[in-house]
Amino acid sequence: MKELIKGNIALCNGALDAGLNGYFGYPITPQNEVPEYLSRRMVELGRTFIQAESEIAAANMVLGACATGKKAMTSSSSPGISLKQEAISYLAAQELPAVIANVQRGGPGLGNIAGSQADYFQAVKGGGHGDYKIIVLSPNSVQEMYDFSYEAFGLAQKYRTPVLILADGIIGQMMEPAEFNKPKIDPNTPISADWALTGAKGRPPRSIKSLLMKDGALYEHNLELQKKYKTIAQNEIRCEKFLAEDAEIILVAFGIASRIAKGAVKLARACGIKAGLLRPQTLWPFPTEIISSFAKSGVTFLSVELNAGQMVEDVKLAVNGKCEVDFLGKPGGVLLSEQEILNRLQEIAKRG
Amino acid sequence: MKKIFSRPESLTNAPFSYCPGCGHGIAHRLVAESIDELGIRERTIGVAPVGCAVFAYNYFNLDMTEAPHGRPPAAATGIKRTNPDKIVFAYQGDGDIAAIGMSEIVHAANRGENITVIFINNANYGMTGGQMAPTTLLGQVTQTTPFGRDPKREGYPIKVCELLSSLEAPVYLERVAIYDPKQVLNAKRAIKKAFANQVENKGFSLVEIISNCPVDWGMTVMDSIKWVKDVFIKTFPLGIIKDKTR
Amino acid sequence: MPKIEIDEKTCKSCGLCIEACPKKCIAFSKEVNKLGLPWAEFVKPQDCIGCGFCYQMCPDVCIEVYK
Numbered sequence: 001m002k003e004l005i006k007g008n009i010a011l012c013n014g015a016l017d018a019g020l021n022g023y024f025g026y027p028i029t030p031q032n033e034v035p036e037y038l039s040r041r042m043v044e045l046g047r048t049f050i051q052a053e054s055e056i057a058a059a060n061m062v063l064g065a066c067a068t069g070k071k072a073m074t075s076s077s078s079p080g081i082s083l084k085q086e087a088i089s090y091l092a093a094q095e096l097p098a099v100i101a102n103v104q105r106g107g108p109g110l111g112n113i114a115g116s117q118a119d120y121f122q123a124v125k126g127g128g129h130g131d132y133k134i135i136v137l138s139p140n141s142v143q144e145m146y147d148f149s150y151e152a153f154g155l156a157q158k159y160r161t162p163v164l165i166l167a168d169g170i171i172g173q174m175m176e177p178a179e180f181n182k183p184k185i186d187p188n189t190p191i192s193a194d195w196a197l198t199g200a201k202g203r204p205p206r207s208i209k210s211l212l213m214k215d216g217a218l219y220e221h222n223l224e225l226q227k228k229y230k231t232i233a234q235n236e237i238r239c240e241k242f243l244a245e246d247a248e249i250i251l252v253a254f255g256i257a258s259r260i261a262k263g264a265v266k267l268a269r270a271c272g273i274k275a276g277l278l279r280p281q282t283l284w285p286f287p288t289e290i291i292s293s294f295a296k297s298g299v300t301f302l303s304v305e306l307n308a309g310q311m312v313e314d315v316k317l318a319v320n321g322k323c324e325v326d327f328l329g330k331p332g333g334v335l336l337s338e339q340e341i342l343n344r345l346q347e348i349a350k351r352g
Numbered sequence: 353m354k355k356i357f358s359r360p361e362s363l364t365n366a367p368f369s370y371c372p373g374c375g376h377g378i379a380h381r382l383v384a385e386s387i388d389e390l391g392i393r394e395r396t397i398g399v400a401p402v403g404c405a406v407f408a409y410n411y412f413n414l415d416m417t418e419a420p421h422g423r424p425p426a427a428a429t430g431i432k433r434t435n436p437d438k439i440v441f442a443y444q445g446d447g448d449i450a451a452i453g454m455s456e457i458v459h460a461a462n463r464g465e466n467i468t469v470i471f472i473n474n475a476n477y478g479m480t481g482g483q484m485a486p487t488t489l490l491g492q493v494t495q496t497t498p499f500g501r502d503p504k505r506e507g508y509p510i511k512v513c514e515l516l517s518s519l520e521a522p523v524y525l526e527r528v529a530i531y532d533p534k535q536v537l538n539a540k541r542a543i544k545k546a547f548a549n550q551v552e553n554k555g556f557s558l559v560e561i562i563s564n565c566p567v568d569w570g571m572t573v574m575d576s577i578k579w580v581k582d583v584f585i586k587t588f589p590l591g592i593i594k595d596k597t598r
Numbered sequence: 599m600p601k602i603e604i605d606e607k608t609c610k611s612c613g614l615c616i617e618a619c620p621k622k623c624i625a626f627s628k629e630v631n632k633l634g635l636p637w638a639e640f641v642k643p644q645d646c647i648g649c650g651f652c653y654q655m656c657p658d659v660c661i662e663v664y665k
């Protein structure tokens with residue numbers, strides 16, 4: 001049965017159904033519903049909730065909990081996510097299955113509290129130091145806030161890697177019907193991971209570390225990480241296609257921008273413009289090959305983003321000069337309208 | 353004839369990488385002995401800091417993780433809250449606890465986390481080569497206070513135990529030294545109590561160990577011991593700062 | 599009679615045990631170990647009282663005490 005519910009609450013429900021053991025967060029708009037809702041639900045369910053002293057501390061509480069094999073999560077919005085980057089680099093290095101949600105707001109700096117997509121680079125290029133990647137899921141509906149939040153835990157555990165849910169203020173705040181239909185995982189399921197710190201009882205001690213000073217050890221560790229990222233890229237790419245097969249103009253958009261882009265595609269089709277949409281649901285790994293497969297002479301790509309042009313760089317890399325790539329976007333927490341996108345589509349169509 | 357003193361089970365056989373005469377080795381042994389004596393090795397999880405003791409995970413014969421600089425109290429919080437049956441300790445230095453991680457230690461203490469914190473105060477940043485720490489004494493020359501620590505420029509040494517004692521929640525805060533066998537035995541008593549408090553679910557305990565760093569202080573081992581005794585502990589008086597368990 | 603055993607391989611020659619011994623049973627060796635350092639040597643076994651002060655002060659936990 002569907003419920004009319006806010007995106008941020010759906011995100012919480014996904015984590016709860018996935019067996020979340022501990023939530024550690026800090027207030028920041030527009031994600032406040034997450035700590036507020038979980039402060040009640042986690043306690044009612046006998047699980048751990050802590051309002052931390054900072055985003056930094058919250059992320060490190062997640063690090064501690066994850067090191068013991070428990071399912072732990074933190075959430076924040078853009079400036080707070082910047083503070084978490086230190087821990088995210090450690091989580092990636094120590095291969096800990098943390099889940100982090102970024103309900104993006106406008107930036108840079110304190111910015112504003114409107115929905116924005118300006119943290120794309122930070123999310124997919126490695127926001128912290130060192131050579132690492134984290135899985136980045138991009139929901140565009142309240143239903144996907146639930147689905148991706150739930151699935152993030154499975155992906156994190158499967159690959160021993162942090163997973164980031166890159167949402168935004170609009171998806172976090174808006175209400176839509178959503179169904180919470182995934183099997184509920186018991187948070188007390190015994191920890192079977194052979195790396196988890198569960199106490200050295202009847203086995204040699206385990207250590208989880210990122211400082212590797214022995215000659216060549218860090219190099220080897222990096223090669224192992226890169227191998228893992230390659231496997232993830234082979235297995236986990238998700239991309240929605242909408243009227244893309246015969247399209248002459250292919251929009252590429254993620255998150256909330258993809259909803260507006262989809263509307264514009266429909267308007268364009270009604271005007272006789274052959275437009276289509278590719279919507280990456282994983283921003284890392286990026287659907288490079290899928291985009292590339294649509295890149296041929298006579299096709300134009302249009303990357304539509306609520307920022308000053310970030311994902312467009314990855315679209316260009318995927319297209320690799322095989323056809324034209326255009327950009328339409330607005331930074332600073334300002335929305336694009338379907339009409340604005342349609343106008344651009346008409347210009348491109350006229351240009352031929 | 354019986355062996356009356358030998359390497360505790362909670363230490364691995366790996367030789368310490370610490371400089372000759374460094375206090376970390378004694379502190380490690382006292383922690384390990386306390387864990388052995390309380391019979392908690394198989395359910396203890398330690399958190400190593402950034403600093404000389406980052407390698408603690410090689411030396412303790414129990415499950416260990418590493419946390420970013422200053423964050424061990426937060427990581428220990430995450431471990432303990434999601435695993436209340438485990439014994440969790442954070443091992444930190446003065447830069448870790450009183451500079452970059454001041455927020456984490458204050459709030460872990462203020463929440464009354466049922467964890468044990470072992471804090472090594474040696475008045476400088478050892479691993480990076482002897483720069484000023486928040487606990488560097490007035491007038492003390494370090495790599496970044498070449499003219500001596502001047503309170504007008506660098507402020508005063510931070511007394512972590514006294515600072516935390518203003519909070520309601522912490523149950524046990526004590527400052528000890530390890531400059532002679534009597535002090536070492538006293539430090540052992542304090543450390544064991546800090547772990548026993550956790551076993552008994554009493555709450556947040558911290559033991560500050562005034563330690564020596566001969567190499568970075570530019571002293572012989574014996575001179576460094578003498579300096580601790582004659583100078584260091586004048587600024588950081590030893591004793592129980594707070595004990596709500598009594 | 600009490601006695602101590604010192605692991606000469608891991609001794610870093612800090613001298614804290616020598617300083618701590620109330621009976622002056624320990625002294626630096628004439629030779630050096632693999633670390634290139636003279637180690638703490640148990641030179642007067644007849645005087646050892648097994649107090650364990652050397653063990654308490656050894657930062658490298660390389661002394662064992664028997665009684």
